[in-house]
Amino acid sequence: MKKRRNTKKTIAQTTTEQNDIRYLFKQFLSIKTSEGNAERTLKQYQENFKFFCEYLNEKNRSFSIETMNTEIFRDWVMYMQFEHIQFKDIKTKTVKEVGLKPSTINTRIKTMKVMFNTLMRNRLVDSNPLLHIIKVNEPVELIEVLSxxxxxxxxxxxxxxxxxxxxxxxxxxxxxxxxxxxxxxxxxxxxxxxxxxxxxxxxxxxxxxxxxxxxxxxxxxxxxxxxxxxxxxxxxxxxxxxxxxxxxxxxxxxxxxxxxxxxxxxxxxxxxxxxxxxxxxxxxxxxxxxxxxxxxxxxxxxxxxxxxxxxxxxxxxxxxxxxxxxxxxxxxx
Missing domain, CATH: 1.10.443.10 (Intergrase catalytic core)
Known part of the structure; x- marks a missing residue:
């Protein structure tokens, strides 16, 4: 006799997917698209989130939304400031720069804040773990001009x-x-x-x-x-x-x-x-x-x-x- 399909396992898999931050990002992107955000803004969201996922992979962190707390995002900010190696996969770049520019870090922080605020507004998450994550200080450089x-x-x-x-x-x-x-x-x-x-x-x-x-x-x-x-x-x-x-x-x-x-x-x-x-x-x-x-x-x-x-x-x-x-x-x- 053919065994019945394990419905509990299917439900568990679905729940796991919905608790995955990558799944929630797709929801966020869909919301922002429906709100009429510019294409370049949506692309920037995708690039910044991809960078966050690469960080999670590199640090062997879970993608479960339940593990997304303030501590993990503070570690991520520290990683961007002092650990991330730029151009590490580009062989022609002999000098590898460590750390991202403050403006780049702040743009990536902003993306994740916007994401969680949007998910909260749509009742897809209960809280924003970046609520107490502030921007890193940006040196105010003189703007260059042409004579x-x-x-x-x-x-x-x-x-x-x-x-x-x-x-x-x-x-x-x-x-x-x-x-x-x-x-x-x-x-x-x-x-x-x-x-x-x-x-x-x-x-x-x-x-x-x-x-x-x-x-x-x-x-x-x-x-x-x-x-x-x-x-x-x-x-x-x-x-x-x-x-x-x-x-x-x-x-x-x-x-x-x-x-x-x-x-x-x-x-x-x-x-x-x-x-x-x-x-x-x-x-x-x-x-x-x-x-x-x-x-x-x-x-x-x-x-x-x-x-x-x-x-x-x-x-x-x-x-x-x-x-x-x-x-x-x-x-x-």
């Missing part, structure tokens, strides 16, 4: 007679002019550009904070965008201004790589990357007398914290102001 001389040198090596190089030239000038994030810029559509009033719309779907905003663009840059749109029409019809085909826009990683090549041609030793243009233009805005509130709106920041960092690095304007307004100018010494 006008170096910007001109970079633009000078971009051959505008070539379509792909001309597209890089226009994108670079556009980033310097609008201070957009590169992910916001490459997804710009023709419909987002209002040529009449020289404004562009950063759609909520591509904005980092998921909030649409309006950003001014100079008339001479609008002319460059028009030229690029006309060039595009010779090869393909696309709704994107920085297009690579009818349906695809320019890959920001490819652009970043090409910037490195241009920097080498221009004999620039500084690490040139798209975000450097945002830093440079924001700093120059304040140096030239632009307001903090207008800059905050253009950059798309909800708070002044990041915007104020640019105020601390405008060294040249501080020196000029000191010469003009210092008390020693008005007393006999």
């Amino acid at each position: 006008e001389k170096k910007i001109n040198a970079l633009l000078a090596v971009m051959d505008k007679s070539s379509y792909t190089t001309f597209r890089d030239y226009v994108l670079t000038v556009f980033l310097l002019d609008t201070m957009l994030r590169v992910s916001e810029a490459v997804t710009l559509r023709k419909a987002d550009l209002n040529k009449e009033v020289s404004l562009i719309i950063v759609r909520a779907s591509v904005a980092k904070n998921r909030k649409a905003r309006t950003v001014p663009v100079s008339k001479k840059v609008v002319k460059l965008l028009n030229q690029l749109i006309q060039e595009n029409e010779y090869s393909f019809q696309s709704e994107y201004i920085f297009a690579v085909s009818e349906f695809n826009y320019y890959n920001r990683h490819n652009y970043n790589q090409r910037l490195k090549e241009y920097a080498t041609l221009a004999n620039l030793t500084k690490n040139v990357h798209p975000h450097l243009f945002r830093h440079t233009s924001a700093t120059k805005w304040l140096e030239n007398g632009g307001g903090l509130e207008e800059l905050r709106l253009i950059l798309g920041h909800s708070k002044y914290d990041m915007v104020k960092r640019y105020a601390h690095i405008a060294d040249s304007s501080i020196v000029i102001a000191s010469e003009k307004f210092s008390l020693t100018n008005f007393i006999k010494i």
